[in-house]
Amino acid sequence: MTNKRPTEKELLEGLDKHTSHADELAKPLAHELTPLERLKGSVERYERPMEPVWDEWFDSEDPATDDFMAEETSFMRRTSTKAAVYMDGSLAGYLERFGSRVRFQYDKQYLLFGRRLSLSLPLQSEPFESEGLPAYFSGLCSEGWLRRIQAFEQRIDPDDLFTLLINNGLDLAGAVTIEPID
16 A cells, blocks of 8 residues: 655645645744754663563562672671762761761861861761761662662662762762772
């Protein structure tokens, strides 16, 4: 079955010279489009780089089993309890975990010349302590599929934000970087 192209007469049939315009039939030129209209259709939909089995594993209610975590746990505990926090390449302070508590303390030199990391972490010599990761640092953690991939590849519990943060702290958005201290 072939599609017959309409003739000019068929296209103009039923159009009134007072109420119809040529621009109703023609596609707009590139310079007539907004930048978003120009991009429409040029970007392919990005599919998540995941196998369906990952969703089942990460979305399950079962926590990671001991045998899954055993291989890396001793290594992670040894290297993931303390980290150096840098702002624009300058040492800003130290992030340290004690059980379920996390402490951040500004470096003494940074207190003299640096600027605060956030409104919730004003410059002060006393440490900030919290149950779990402080809000500012938890906001730096990856989310969604990226967190699941990092947790899977690095064999870290997806709910262990402290370990995820300091093991991926060199790839954060913004001026802050975090490096584990051995």
